[in-house]
Amino acid sequence: MAGHSKWANIQHRKGRQDKLRSKLFSKLAKEITVAAKMGDPDPEKNPRLRLAVKAAKAVSCPKDVIDRAIKKSMGGDAEDYSEIRYEGYGVNGIAIIVEAMTDNLNRTASNVRSYFTKCGGNLGQTGSVSHSFDRVGEITYPASAGDADTVMMAALEAGADDVESDEDGHWIYCQVEQLSEVSDKLEAILGESSESKLVWKPQTRTEVDLETAQKLMRLIDMLEEDDDVQAVTHNFDIPEEVAAQL
Numbered sequence: 001m002a003g004h005s006k007w008a009n010i011q012h013r014k015g016r017q018d019k020l021r022s023k024l025f026s027k028l029a030k031e032i033t034v035a036a037k038m039g040d041p042d043p044e045k046n047p048r049l050r051l052a053v054k055a056a057k058a059v060s061c062p063k064d065v066i067d068r069a070i071k072k073s074m075g076g077d078a079e080d081y082s083e084i085r086y087e088g089y090g091v092n093g094i095a096i097i098v099e100a101m102t103d104n105l106n107r108t109a110s111n112v113r114s115y116f117t118k119c120g121g122n123l124g125q126t127g128s129v130s131h132s133f134d135r136v137g138e139i140t141y142p143a144s145a146g147d148a149d150t151v152m153m154a155a156l157e158a159g160a161d162d163v164e165s166d167e168d169g170h171w172i173y174c175q176v177e178q179l180s181e182v183s184d185k186l187e188a189i190l191g192e193s194s195e196s197k198l199v200w201k202p203q204t205r206t207e208v209d210l211e212t213a214q215k216l217m218r219l220i221d222m223l224e225e226d227d228d229v230q231a232v233t234h235n236f237d238i239p240e241e242v243a244a245q246l
Helices: 006-019 021-038 047-058 063-073 105-118 148-158 176-190 210-225
Strands: 082-089 095-102 122-124 133-142 162-166 169-174 195-202 229-234
Touching (some): 021 047, 021 063, 021 095, 021 229, 047 063, 047 195, 095 210, 133 176, 148 162, 148 176, 169 176, 176 195, 195 229
Antiparallel strands (some): 082 095, 082 122, 133 169, 133 195, 162 169
């Protein structure tokens, strides 16, 4: 059971979500529409859609936004989106994975490449950095769900592979294909989770200094502000003393 990268993965994300709430809702709605269009419009029969709806509810996305997105998938006017992954390096060789959903691949590729270039990084080929990450299911619970031992026992009983806990909460990891099943079993034991999603989990993390952190944060902010970008993952960690200076 390892400590979770609090500054790199939680506080910055939450801050960006608060500042870009309408943009966030738009991206969540896009995922819901695509998930519903690819499968069944009933979340109970479509695991990907169920996870997308849960992610939307976790950030208080209005019910009418969720309902409209599902309804849109059943109409003939739903856009055709392509899902694509970009991989590259930020300053000092920090690995970054960008997941996008777009109706114009040329536009998105050009934008993502320009962000990396402007921030001292470079875009690589698909597979150039993903080998340093594991694709897993991640289920998040608040600290109030129980102590580390309690959550660990529940996770093992539900079929999860690993748990990371700290004073802010618990992150439970499982195989990709078992995410929906493990999530349901955990809810029967611990109650409803804060979030359930597929993630790229870095195998190792690199601590960065203030200057490097500032450049990397600028790149991540630019990427996350792009309407086509759904998620950004990296393998850097910010020490608390550096985070205090940001």
